[in-house]
Amino acid sequence: MLARERFLRAINLQEPDRVPVFANLTPQVAEKLGKKMGLPYEAEDSFLSTRISHTEILLELGNDAVGIGPGRAISSPTVELPDGKLKDEFGMVYQRFGYYDEAVVRPLAGVTTTDELDQYQLPDPLAPGRFDLAEKMVSKYKGQYAIVGDLEATVFELSWNLVGLEKFLMDLTMGEDYITELLKRVAAYNTAIGVRLIELGADVLWLGDDFGTQQGMMISPDLYRHVFKPLQRNVIAAFKGVNPQVKIAYHSCGSIVPIIDDLIEIGVEILNPVQPQAKGMDLGVFKQKYGDRIAFMGGVDVQGVLPNGTPEEVASEVKKRIAAAGRGGGYVLAPAHNIQPDTSIENIYAMYDAVREYGTYPLSL
Amino acid sequence: MSLLEEMSEWVISGNANKVKALVEQALAEGVAPASIVNEGLIPGMTVIGAKFKVNEVYVPEVLIAARAMHAGMAVVKPLLSVSDTKEKGIAVIGTVKGDLHDIGKNLVGMMLEGAGYTVIDIGIDVPPEKFLQAVQEHKPQIVGLSALLTTTMTNMKATIELLKPYRDQVKIMIGGAPITPKFADEIGADGYAADAASAVDCANNLLAS
Ligand code: B12
Numbered sequence: 001m002l003a004r005e006r007f008l009r010a011i012n013l014q015e016p017d018r019v020p021v022f023a024n025l026t027p028q029v030a031e032k033l034g035k036k037m038g039l040p041y042e043a044e045d046s047f048l049s050t051r052i053s054h055t056e057i058l059l060e061l062g063n064d065a066v067g068i069g070p071g072r073a074i075s076s077p078t079v080e081l082p083d084g085k086l087k088d089e090f091g092m093v094y095q096r097f098g099y100y101d102e103a104v105v106r107p108l109a110g111v112t113t114t115d116e117l118d119q120y121q122l123p124d125p126l127a128p129g130r131f132d133l134a135e136k137m138v139s140k141y142k143g144q145y146a147i148v149g150d151l152e153a154t155v156f157e158l159s160w161n162l163v164g165l166e167k168f169l170m171d172l173t174m175g176e177d178y179i180t181e182l183l184k185r186v187a188a189y190n191t192a193i194g195v196r197l198i199e200l201g202a203d204v205l206w207l208g209d210d211f212g213t214q215q216g217m218m219i220s221p222d223l224y225r226h227v228f229k230p231l232q233r234n235v236i237a238a239f240k241g242v243n244p245q246v247k248i249a250y251h252s253c254g255s256i257v258p259i260i261d262d263l264i265e266i267g268v269e270i271l272n273p274v275q276p277q278a279k280g281m282d283l284g285v286f287k288q289k290y291g292d293r294i295a296f297m298g299g300v301d302v303q304g305v306l307p308n309g310t311p312e313e314v315a316s317e318v319k320k321r322i323a324a325a326g327r328g329g330g331y332v333l334a335p336a337h338n339i340q341p342d343t344s345i346e347n348i349y350a351m352y353d354a355v356r357e358y359g360t361y362p363l364s365l
Numbered sequence: 366m367s368l369l370e371e372m373s374e375w376v377i378s379g380n381a382n383k384v385k386a387l388v389e390q391a392l393a394e395g396v397a398p399a400s401i402v403n404e405g406l407i408p409g410m411t412v413i414g415a416k417f418k419v420n421e422v423y424v425p426e427v428l429i430a431a432r433a434m435h436a437g438m439a440v441v442k443p444l445l446s447v448s449d450t451k452e453k454g455i456a457v458i459g460t461v462k463g464d465l466h467d468i469g470k471n472l473v474g475m476m477l478e479g480a481g482y483t484v485i486d487i488g489i490d491v492p493p494e495k496f497l498q499a500v501q502e503h504k505p506q507i508v509g510l511s512a513l514l515t516t517t518m519t520n521m522k523a524t525i526e527l528l529k530p531y532r533d534q535v536k537i538m539i540g541g542a543p544i545t546p547k548f549a550d551e552i553g554a555d556g557y558a559a560d561a562a563s564a565v566d567c568a569n570n571l572l573a574s
Contacts, residue, residue, distance in 0.1 A: 097463060097464075097465055097490045098462065098463030098464075098490070098516075098517070099463065099516060100463075100465070102465045165468060166428055166468065166471070169424055169425040169428055170425060170428050170429050170432065172425060173379070173425040173426065173428075173429055174429065213424075213469075213542070214542035214543075215420075215559065215560055216420045216423075217420070217423055218423060218424050219423050219424065219425055220422070220423045220426075223423075223425070254542075277543075302515070303515055303542065303543040304515075304543075307515045307516075308515065340514070340515060340516050341516055342515055342516045
């Protein structure tokens with residue numbers, strides 16, 4: 001069975017020949033693997049770079065889908081400043097801390113009113129060059145692999161990234177006008193991008209906004225329902241309007257138990273990443289409760305066994321997750337986040353090997 | 366409702382302007398600065414912490430409550446006598462090297478402050494040497510380390526090792542998403558807490574022991 005069919009059958013709640021896989025890598029892990037495999041490991045220049053980079057390595061390992069997403073406009077590539085920091089087209093400035101590049105300047109950090117917000121211009125979502133890479137990837141992989149269009153910072157996350165998380169959360173709770181306006185503009189920006197990704201041939205659009213923490217929701221379910229749910233509903237409706245066949249995946253780290261019904265109601269069809277150590281995020285329970293309506297993508301623990309376990313422990317983790325969610329299809333195995341630099345190559349191979357061993361249908365678990 | 370009770374309520378609902386106005390009113394009416402802190406501002410934060418722990422309120426509500434408390438504190442703090450402020454103890458907190466997640470650490474700081482501790486927040490991406498410096502400089506009773514990543518948890522161990530010569534003077538507590546009580550034991554921390562309200566209990570217990 002071709003990888004694409006395997007992936008699509010699974011997310012359509014049917015049994016494929018085996019459980020499909022979709023993992024992503026941090027740059028350090030990609031470099032290690034790329035050198036070993038003799039494959040390119042450079043990251044692409046994009047806001048969500050790790051989701052659309054390292055494709056050849058990932059397919060060689062055994063991924064069944066290819067991630068595509070918006071790149072930078074030709075006119076506004078990310079530039080290196082004299083002090084070594086990186087500045088992107090949003091006006092975000094990033095600095096390297098240990099393994100990671102993280103924002104140190106946010107363009108809306110001082111904004112308090114809609115008038116001030118008006119001084120700021122989001123990039124042009126359809127600027128020339130934005131989709132060059134996506135087009136190339138689609139023409140190379142379409143048909144053979146499922147194409148996943150990545151839009152994981154759909155409304156909340158891109159908005160707070162421009163403002164800063166604490167200020168954003170406080171202004172949101174105080175009902176500041178500019179927040180409503182910013183959320184609308186960001187939703188429109190990402191809608192335009194998602195529509196283009198669908199036109200290019202994405203089988204799945206992977207939306208997301210992290211509303212979970214280890215212990216529970218970051219904001220109240222009520223606030224989610226009032227502010228974010230209507231916006232997300234519109235975004236999803238726009239995508240379904242362009243192509244009713246496109247499947248909607250949704251990413252949120254952490255524990256989001258109270259809003260899963262809401263997500264299903266607004267059209268989410270694949271829940272990701274079901275972070276296993278976050279409170280209540282139990283794949284087996286979810287399969288029982290929601291498995292006739294949605295598929296799951298994720299489940300493999302990146303806070304414990306994947307970085308810290310032995311290859312044998314990784315294999316039994318994979319077996320456990322497949323046993324919990326694999327029956328009847330509806331499950332794509334994936335780590336709960338991009339694979340971190342503390343994870344050994346052996347454990348990564350062990351994960352892919354174990355899917356082949358335990359994930360073949362009919363399951364014998 | 367008494368003035369101080371009302372002040373607590375406005376802390377709980379996060380109204381900084383009201384809290385500031387009530388603190389000024391209380392001072393004008395001759396209420397002792399220490400009472401304003403201990404019976405007005407602190408009880409508000411205690412309630413918020415307890416509600417946060419059971420998911421009755423969430424991160425934003427804690428942030429605005431802390432902002433309201435600060436607005437009141439800024440008015441009374443200069444008026445507190447030395448004996449008023451020395452009560453609870455000093456806590457140095459920071460997120461360990463390589464790690465930029467700061468919301469959890471900030472909430473812990475706010476709750477400690479809301480419980481009467483003097484909090485010295487030394488920020489994010491803090492190398493072990495900087496924790497050592499802060500201990501030498503501020504002579505805290507409590508050091509709190511935060512880490513949200515498996516790739517940075519190891520820097521907690523390195524920090525604890527560097528603080529070895531001071532272990533009879535400071536208690537070290539740790540927390541963050543991937544941290545477990547077992548890990549805290551393994552690296553020789555004195556305490557662990559899963560959330561910001563429990564972090565206050567943890568600090569109180571460590572000081573009592
Ligand atoms: C928001 C978030 C971010 C934001 C952080 C913004 C900010 N200003 O802090 C951003 C987007 C920047 C981010 C970046 C990254 N993140 Co992040 N992030 C999260 C997320 C969704 C929520 C964390 C949070 O803010 N929680 C809210 C607070 C209130 O909770 P808390 O931090 O747990 O704190 C509470 C308790 O833990 C405790 N506590 C905390 N500190 C302390 C200290 C003491 C002394 C005590 C007693 C108690 C205590 O009390 C707090 C209050 O109740 C988590 C998901 C999760 N499960 O936690 C992922 C998560 C932590 N991130 C993760 C990852 C991988 C990353 C990145 C590495 C991604 C990448 N580039 O590859 C980067 C790393 C950046 C860096 N250098 O640090 C992974 C970590 C996996 C792992 N292997 O450990 C997680 C778990 C997500 C996942 N799906 O796996 N992230």
